[in-house]
Amino acid sequence: MTDHVGPRGVGGGRPAGRGRRRVALLTAGALLPLPLLAGCGGDDEAPAAGAGSQDIAPAAAATLRDGGTVRWAVDELPGTFNAFQADAGASTDTVAGAVLPALFTLDANGVPQRNADYLEAAEVTQREPRQIVRYTLAPGARWSDGRRISAADFAAQWKALRGKNAAYWTARNAGYDRIEKVRAGGRPGEIEVVFARPYADWQSLFTPLYPKNVMRSPAAFNDGARKGLALSAGPFRVRAKDGREDSLTLVRNPRWWGGRARLKKIVLTDVPVAKRAKALAEGRIDVAAVDRGTAKEITTARGTNQQAAVGDDAPRGAVSSEALRHQAQARGSEAERTTEAKRRKEAAAAAARRAHLRDYTVHRALSPSFTQLALNGSTGPLTDERVRRAVARAIDRTALAKEVLDPLRLPAAPVGSHLLLAGQPGYRDNSGALGAQDTQAAQALLADAGWRMPAAGGEQQTDAQPGEREADRGRSDADAGRTDGENGQPGPQNGAGRPHGGPGAGRPAATAPVTLSTLTGAGSAGVQRAALLRQSAALYDAAARTDRHRALGDRKSAAYAAYERASGRAADAWDEADVLAEAARQQTTALAAGWDDTKPGAGGDVAGTGPAGPVSAVQAREAAAAAERNRLAALAERTDRKAVRATQEEKAPLAGRAVRAGMAAPGAGDGRGAGEHDEKADKADKADKVEKVEKNDKDGKGAEHGRHARGHDDAAAGRSAVFVKKNGRPLMLRFVLPDGPGTAQLRTVADRISEMLMKIGVRTTVKKVADKSYFADHIASGDYDLALYSWPGSAYPATDARPIYAKPRPAADGSLTVEQNYTRVGTDRIDQLFDQASTELDPDAARALVAQADQRIWAAAGSVPLYRQPQLVAARSELANVGAFGFATPRYQDIGYKK
Numbered sequence: 001m002t003d004h005v006g007p008r009g010v011g012g013g014r015p016a017g018r019g020r021r022r023v024a025l026l027t028a029g030a031l032l033p034l035p036l037l038a039g040c041g042g043d044d045e046a047p048a049a050g051a052g053s054q055d056i057a058p059a060a061a062a063t064l065r066d067g068g069t070v071r072w073a074v075d076e077l078p079g080t081f082n083a084f085q086a087d088a089g090a091s092t093d094t095v096a097g098a099v100l101p102a103l104f105t106l107d108a109n110g111v112p113q114r115n116a117d118y119l120e121a122a123e124v125t126q127r128e129p130r131q132i133v134r135y136t137l138a139p140g141a142r143w144s145d146g147r148r149i150s151a152a153d154f155a156a157q158w159k160a161l162r163g164k165n166a167a168y169w170t171a172r173n174a175g176y177d178r179i180e181k182v183r184a185g186g187r188p189g190e191i192e193v194v195f196a197r198p199y200a201d202w203q204s205l206f207t208p209l210y211p212k213n214v215m216r217s218p219a220a221f222n223d224g225a226r227k228g229l230a231l232s233a234g235p236f237r238v239r240a241k242d243g244r245e246d247s248l249t250l251v252r253n254p255r256w257w258g259g260r261a262r263l264k265k266i267v268l269t270d271v272p273v274a275k276r277a278k279a280l281a282e283g284r285i286d287v288a289a290v291d292r293g294t295a296k297e298i299t300t301a302r303g304t305n306q307q308a309a310v311g312d313d314a315p316r317g318a319v320s321s322e323a324l325r326h327q328a329q330a331r332g333s334e335a336e337r338t339t340e341a342k343r344r345k346e347a348a349a350a351a352a353r354r355a356h357l358r359d360y361t362v363h364r365a366l367s368p369s370f371t372q373l374a375l376n377g378s379t380g381p382l383t384d385e386r387v388r389r390a391v392a393r394a395i396d397r398t399a400l401a402k403e404v405l406d407p408l409r410l411p412a413a414p415v416g417s418h419l420l421l422a423g424q425p426g427y428r429d430n431s432g433a434l435g436a437q438d439t440q441a442a443q444a445l446l447a448d449a450g451w452r453m454p455a456a457g458g459e460q461q462t463d464a465q466p467g468e469r470e471a472d473r474g475r476s477d478a479d480a481g482r483t484d485g486e487n488g489q490p491g492p493q494n495g496a497g498r499p500h501g502g503p504g505a506g507r508p509a510a511t512a513p514v515t516l517s518t519l520t521g522a523g524s525a526g527v528q529r530a531a532l533l534r535q536s537a538a539l540y541d542a543a544a545r546t547d548r549h550r551a552l553g554d555r556k557s558a559a560y561a562a563y564e565r566a567s568g569r570a571a572d573a574w575d576e577a578d579v580l581a582e583a584a585r586q587q588t589t590a591l592a593a594g595w596d597d598t599k600p601g602a603g604g605d606v607a608g609t610g611p612a613g614p615v616s617a618v619q620a621r622e623a624a625a626a627a628e629r630n631r632l633a634a635l636a637e638r639t640d641r642k643a644v645r646a647t648q649e650e651k652a653p654l655a656g657r658a659v660r661a662g663m664a665a666p667g668a669g670d671g672r673g674a675g676e677h678d679e680k681a682d683k684a685d686k687a688d689k690v691e692k693v694e695k696n697d698k699d700g701k702g703a704e705h706g707r708h709a710r711g712h713d714d715a716a717a718g719r720s721a722v723f724v725k726k727n728g729r730p731l732m733l734r735f736v737l738p739d740g741p742g743t744a745q746l747r748t749v750a751d752r753i754s755e756m757l758m759k760i761g762v763r764t765t766v767k768k769v770a771d772k773s774y775f776a777d778h779i780a781s782g783d784y785d786l787a788l789y790s791w792p793g794s795a796y797p798a799t800d801a802r803p804i805y806a807k808p809r810p811a812a813d814g815s816l817t818v819e820q821n822y823t824r825v826g827t828d829r830i831d832q833l834f835d836q837a838s839t840e841l842d843p844d845a846a847r848a849l850v851a852q853a854d855q856r857i858w859a860a861a862g863s864v865p866l867y868r869q870p871q872l873v874a875a876r877s878e879l880a881n882v883g884a885f886g887f888a889t890p891r892y893q894d895i896g897y898k899k
Contacts, residue, residue, distance in 0.1 A: 052410045054108040055363040059880035064896035073271040073288035081225040086171040098892040099232035100208035105889035109423035117258040131195040140257030155182040156215035167218035198839040201796040235261040235893035246270045262896025274741040281353045295872045301357040363883025367869035368793040370415045377825035388861035390445035401867035415865035419797035426847030433855040442760040451724040533577035540570035724761035736784035739768035798837035825862025
């Protein structure tokens with residue numbers, strides 16, 4: 001998002017490498033360089049770039065100075081220079097784009113174009129019986145050692161990436177595995193590639209192209225390009241590291257045959273996003289992807305007069321410390337003079353910061369990536385397609401897109417395809433396969449799946465015993481519907497009985513102790529302690545009821561104070577008992593699946609064994625997630641019950657005062673009507689609430705108090721909301737979000753989504769996790785119900801999108817192979833359409849197949865595309881041909897300083 005976590009590159013450009021399609025996980029304002037999906041196409045004229053597609057301050061080479069250095073901020077320096085390795089990042093792709101051949105590049109609409117610096121021609125010369133592609137290289141194309149680029153380089157890369165030798169540590173072999181052979185053509189500079197199977201995305205291959213010495217053997221491939229890149233064939237080359245650990249320098253390639261690079265050097269500098277505003281203000285970097293806050297600060301500095309921004313008496317230009325001292329001495333007391341001097345110093349520093357920031361321009365465009373709402377279809381209520389579709393149809397995507405993009409003055413249309421972005425050939429809005437936003441339709445889908453709204457007043461109805469008043473119930477009976485594994489599925493009931501108004505009223509006894517300490521850390525002792533805690537809580541509840549009756553609504557009485565103490569202790573005991581009981585339920589769930597952690601092999605990658613074979617760590621995690629979902633649902637239910645009880649108790653003092661004053665009931669023989677009584681009661685109730693709000697403000701517990709706290713849901717905090725239920729349990733979804741610098745916008749979007757889901761009766765609980773663990777520990781592992789993250793767009797959806805939407809398949813070891821399908825939702829038909837599109841050499845027919853696949857992805861409702869990512873890049877105002885590149889591949893040789 002502009003607020004996003006994950007791999008990024010520099011300056012918003014498209015990196016040259018096409019390894020594994022990298023997820024762009026929402027963080028920090030700049031998803032700029034995503035993996036280069038450069039390629040297919042040819043010389044067909046592309047449609048004009050749309051609004052927001054690119055913002056780079058274009059200028060002709062003749063108007064730029066010869067020379068100069070650009071210091072370019074990156075998230076991290078390359079860990080390897082081999083873009084086809086799994087640990088290659090966005091900075092690897094950036095270096096490859098500047099120093100290695102890219103046979104095809106993308107224009108501003110994501111349309112692949114032949115790169116004339118390397119290719120005179122590239123075409124399919126034969127389709128049957130074998131597809132043959134002929135490349136004709138530019139005459140001057142050669143490596144920096146003087147050797148011509150040849151078929152030997154193409155053949156070495158094919159053999160390394162085709163997937164037949166596991167000794168090569170490759171990230172992907174898509175396309176290369178379909179090649180039968182590579183050979184020299186009939187003329188100098190011609191290379192022919194023969195395919196064993198047709199491959200529509202052949203233009204994606206050999207970009208970037210590495211010299212044969214990097215690809216000739218597994219040892220060279222794995223380690224030969226980790227520390228450096230000896231040869232290049234681009235406008236720049238990698239200079240040997242000078243010992244600095246925070247920068248990497250690219251210098252002009254003297255053997256470059258294309259247009260001379262305007263810059264003498266590009267210095268990639270490791271500057272975290274959170275530190276870029278300071279680095280820009282100090283003039284230490286020239287180009288940087290920035291977050292919204294930094295972009296706003298730069299824009300404000302450029303558009304605000306210095307004097308007006310600081311104040312009428314603010315320093316104009318340089319102000320000496322002596323002048324500040326004299327001005328301070330002329331005013332007030334010593335404390336006032338100290339405060340004034342401090343203010344002046346801060347004002348001078350702020351003025352200097354603004355002066356530096358005025359040297360930069362913020363470039364903005366729509367990034368070639370989109371943010372999606374992911375729905376985990378492997379566990380919990382979202383395994384039901386009807387529930388997923390209901391959630392998806394509750395989302396107002398247009399409203400979310402406007403909220404994110406309107407403030408940046410960027411086009412705010414929601415994304416209508418999982419596979420293509422607006423402006424690309426073949427793009428069309430296929431969201432109709434799911435249906436438009438429709439609250440009633442979403443509620444109907446939930447009802448069909450068994451999740452129904454309670455009858456009028458149902459949220460307040462209970463199964464109280466005869467003679468018991470709702471306000472007298474010590475605890476909700478939400479726990480009576482505890483589930484075993486999933487929401488809405490009745491499961492074993494644990495624990496000693498809770499009082500429900502009369503002797504003997506209670507719940508079934510706790511289950512027998514079980515052993516599963518590797519999962520829960522709780523054994524029979526935990527079960528016994530939970531039972532004891534319930535007994536204690538029941539006693540506290542009984543005492544609380546007695547004390548409350550004795551208080552007669554007088555909140556200042558000793559009896560009422562005793563009631564509050566006993567009630568609080570009861571609540572604490574119930575909560576602790578619930579935690580222990582949930583641990584026992586997790587044990588029960590695991591045992592039901594055949595778990596036995598006393599057998600050999602338990603506790604490793606295989607978490608345990610049972611009659612049906614090994615139980616994987618994934619299954620253990622799913623059991624734990626289900627128990628956590630149940631615990632949160634019970635907690636939410638209990639919170640609602642407490643709110644109802646609190647409302648009744650707030651009115652109790654008024655009723656007590658009325659009884660003591662000898663007032664009759666509303667409308668009784670005293671001649672006063674119910675309306676008059678209700679009006680007075682309402683006034684007293686409002687006054688009481690105002691008193692509570694004021695107290696909370698004094699205690700620092702204002703509107704932000706408890707926001708996202710302890711997994712509670714902001715949007716569902718309104719007590720008037722009614723939630724759908726199944727078998728007595730509310731539909732509770734865990735919304736996992738990253739919590740780090742630059743994620744504020746992401747959390748705002750999550751809040752809006754939670755509010756939208758509340759309207760259809762779905763409750764969410766937000767879980768914030770560290771940025772670094774968000775993807776690996778939660779998204780990739782499937783430990784979430786709802787999540788927000790981003791995917792880059794692609795010029796080759798049949799190839800690049802297939803792993804993202806492929807149906808998960810069981811592996812030989814019993815685990816589930818999900819590739820990059822982190823929602824775990826897929827169908828055989830979607831896989832078939834991708835396979836057909838990847839072999840269809842007719843572009844129009846291939847796009848039709850891609851559109852059909854997208855329609856089925858929408859219908860499966862595993863993910864909901866929301867909006868394009870904004871791309872914000874700060875660059876020195878005198879720089880040209882650099883900024884927010886959008887979909888386009890950067891031409892590093894064209895970047896330079898204006899004359």
